[in-house]
Amino acid sequence: MLNSYSSADKVLLAVDCIIFGFDSEGLKILLIKRDFEPEKGKWSLIGGFLKKDEVLDSAAIRILDSYTGLQDIYMEQLHAYSEIDRDPVERTISVAYFALINIENHNAELIKNYHAQWFSVANAPKLIFDHDTMLRHAIRRLRYRTSIKPVGFELLPEKFTMRQLLELYEAILSKELDKRNFISKINSLDILIKLEEKDMMSSRKGSYLYTFDKEKYDAKLLNDFVLNL
Amino acid sequence: MLNSYSSADKVLLAVDCIIFGFDSEGLKILLIKRDFEPEKGKWSLIGGFLKKDEVLDSAAIRILDSYTGLQDIYMEQLHAYSEIDRDPVERTISVAYFALINIENHNAELIKNYHAQWFSVANAPKLIFDHDTMLRHAIRRLRYRTSIKPVGFELLPEKFTMRQLLELYEAILSKELDKRNFISKINSLDILIKLEEKDMMSSRKGSYLYTFDKEKYDAKLLNDFVLNL
DNA sequence: TCAAAAGTGTTGTCGGTACACCCATGG
DNA sequence: CCATGGGTGTACCGACAACACTTTTGA
Structure with missing residues (x-):
């Protein structure tokens, strides 16, 4: 039945974060080398699963923090991705988030400690699952955002x-x-x-x-x- | 653990549809009188649950069809809503979709048979859960869309x-x-x-x-x- | 003295906005 | 003949795009 809670399917809900940075070499994104199966060792967006008692926005913040030590980064929801086999292990819907951050302020050892790494957007490695699509959409959104709001504060150093x-x-x-x-x-x-x-x-x-x-x-x-x- | 599929929480995933129409009285939205608890008898967006083997886009199409008989309506994903208590019965994340349709073409008995009803956007009733928020966001999106794409084909009669x-x-x-x-x-x-x-x-x-x-x-x-x- | 980057103005075009009058017709 | 809505044009202004030369100074 359409309208029955009890008979409805439950699914895993993931959150993936597209983090943009900028330095003298150009526009970058933050990626991690995935440390669990499947696709272990491949480059991936920073992602994790939503907890039952957690709002998506907070999950994005928590997940980013846990992989990079980055705190209190405001992220904007991008899109929900739901292709049936996007994750080969189990049916997982993923909600993508994106943010702009200042590389200088945040580069420190933090990133290194957590095995996250900056890549030029121009020549980022192939990503797992549908993360390439997410990245493409995020870039489009970033361009759009640029045209209607100032950008810079988030990405450039103080001076x-x-x-x-x-x-x-x-x-x-x-x-x-x-x-x-x-x-x-x-x-x-x-x-x-x-x-x-x-x-x-x-x-x-x-x-x-x-x-x-x-x-x-x-x-x-x-x-x-x-x-x- | 962050990265363990087995220990991650699963949630219900709903889809809600914001359907805009237009006639001589102005801009309208299509609502249904909810026929199950909670909030039975209250006005609501057209919504239902995602099935395990279904992509969000198709779920939106199926759900709209099942409540209104409307076929093959292209809908655009709006946003995922995840407040903890947005649905009092059970933790449910909802992905909202919106579409523009032509009232004349679709009004027929179809709508009546399915207890869906058009309301002026200007004086729509209070909706259940966070549906008012969804509607507000959808209107904002519609305005934005209007500014970058032509609108009309979807909402006006042939001539x-x-x-x-x-x-x-x-x-x-x-x-x-x-x-x-x-x-x-x-x-x-x-x-x-x-x-x-x-x-x-x-x-x-x-x-x-x-x-x-x-x-x-x-x-x-x-x-x-x-x-x- | 020269290389390398910084800094600075003008002009033409296009699109947006504001604004008011005549036209055709059925009653 | 007149009331009603339909249809049309102009003038000003601001924003965008194209475009090139001078300045500073460390090597």
């Missing part, structure tokens, strides 16, 4: 140069952007604070460092806008 | 007037639109075919009927665009 911000957007959208147009668009958003300080690493002239104006940034996060890049 | 199309968009966005600007934007999309025929019901002068140019419409469905209304 950064315009070039870094530009390269972040180029990595996400995987296309080249005009420097001058980009800068004027970003300035028109009015979410950056230009510091006195310069970064002297990148050039002889040195380039000004910026930070996000947290208040204004958060305000922009509330109202959607369209940023055509 | 329709510009006014009907305008009113559909006004209902979805719940704001007034300028007739002249709306028409020129729609025309610039180049997805409508203007027929010889006029609808003489609405006015003395009569207004031209249009149909969607299926080919061009479908092409637009593939490429996102931004339609600022």
